[in-house]
Amino acid sequence: MKRCLVLGGNGFIGSHLAEALVVSGFEVTIFDNREQKRPDIREDSIGYLQGDFLNENDLARALDGTDYVFHFISTTLPGPSLESPVYDIESNVIGTVRLLQQCCKAGVEKIIFPSSGGTVYGEPDTIPVRETDPVRPVHPYAISKVTIEMYLRSFYELHGLDYLILRYANPYGERQMPFGNQGVIPIFLHAIMKGRSPVIYGDGSMVRDYIYISDLVDATIAIVKKGPHERLFNVGSWICSCFFQSSSWRC
Numbered sequence: 001m002k003r004c005l006v007l008g009g010n011g012f013i014g015s016h017l018a019e020a021l022v023v024s025g026f027e028v029t030i031f032d033n034r035e036q037k038r039p040d041i042r043e044d045s046i047g048y049l050q051g052d053f054l055n056e057n058d059l060a061r062a063l064d065g066t067d068y069v070f071h072f073i074s075t076t077l078p079g080p081s082l083e084s085p086v087y088d089i090e091s092n093v094i095g096t097v098r099l100l101q102q103c104c105k106a107g108v109e110k111i112i113f114p115s116s117g118g119t120v121y122g123e124p125d126t127i128p129v130r131e132t133d134p135v136r137p138v139h140p141y142a143i144s145k146v147t148i149e150m151y152l153r154s155f156y157e158l159h160g161l162d163y164l165i166l167r168y169a170n171p172y173g174e175r176q177m178p179f180g181n182q183g184v185i186p187i188f189l190h191a192i193m194k195g196r197s198p199v200i201y202g203d204g205s206m207v208r209d210y211i212y213i214s215d216l217v218d219a220t221i222a223i224v225k226k227g228p229h230e231r232l233f234n235v236g237s238w239i240c241s242c243f244f245q246s247s248s249w250r251c
Ligand SMILES: NC(=O)c1ccc[n+]([C@@H]2O[C@H](COP(=O)([O-])OP(=O)(O)OC[C@H]3O[C@@H](n4cnc5c(N)ncnc54)[C@H](O)[C@@H]3O)[C@@H](O)[C@H]2O)c1
Pocket: 007, 008, 009, 010, 011, 012, 013, 014, 031, 032, 033, 034, 051, 052, 053, 054, 071, 072, 073, 074, 075, 114, 115, 116, 117, 168, 169, 170, 171, 182, 183
């Protein structure tokens, strides 16, 4: 049984992933900076470690004995990263490079990283977008994602740390917070429930790709289980080249 550490496992995607990994037969521990495991997590067998991903001692303790690391912490969001690109580099990029070094030291087998299908391609030339299409990141958040992707490849080539990059479209579903600036579906629903009109930026012609959280999690686990021929996947419903249709997916 592979031992999985889900960094950011108290968050929206990480919490669903942690539960689904247990159902799929993995042993799972969550690492997150919140004091306690969130109470709505359904699987009791999931372990919990409180710690800061930017603290080397906390990470070393958590990585000990881990086979797969799911790195689902991002210290910034697309909007705020515009205001603080230096913090984005310092925390996300440098923090992740330190994490990769520690994974090598701890003998971790594989690291799984959620990149951003919605931002790394910039304005795509064709739809659906393919993994082989050029990346043209504009936002600091997207530049950090692409930089981390490159470090993942580098650590694999130089140190043998295996990796998987999943460029997710826009996930939606239970536990997604309606108060931030990410996740238009809960933000719109919350506004409508409060009797306010949702605010649409632009002229309304903008197109986005959405994926339901359990489809995203099922696709993630299917790719992890399938093993590595490929190490880079778009995961979405329509615009991305990896379609997820109810219980079957194809790439
Ligand atoms: N939600 C999306 O639309 C989306 C789309 C594509 C990719 N992603 C990526 O998926 C990952 C998870 O996204 P999410 O929406 O679940 O985020 P989230 O904010 O819901 O969860 C992040 C978790 O990380 C924890 N965390 C933050 N900083 C930490 C630190 N320094 N130390 C320890 N824990 C810390 C938080 O407490 C939180 O529980 C991120 O890398 C994000 O960029 C998200």
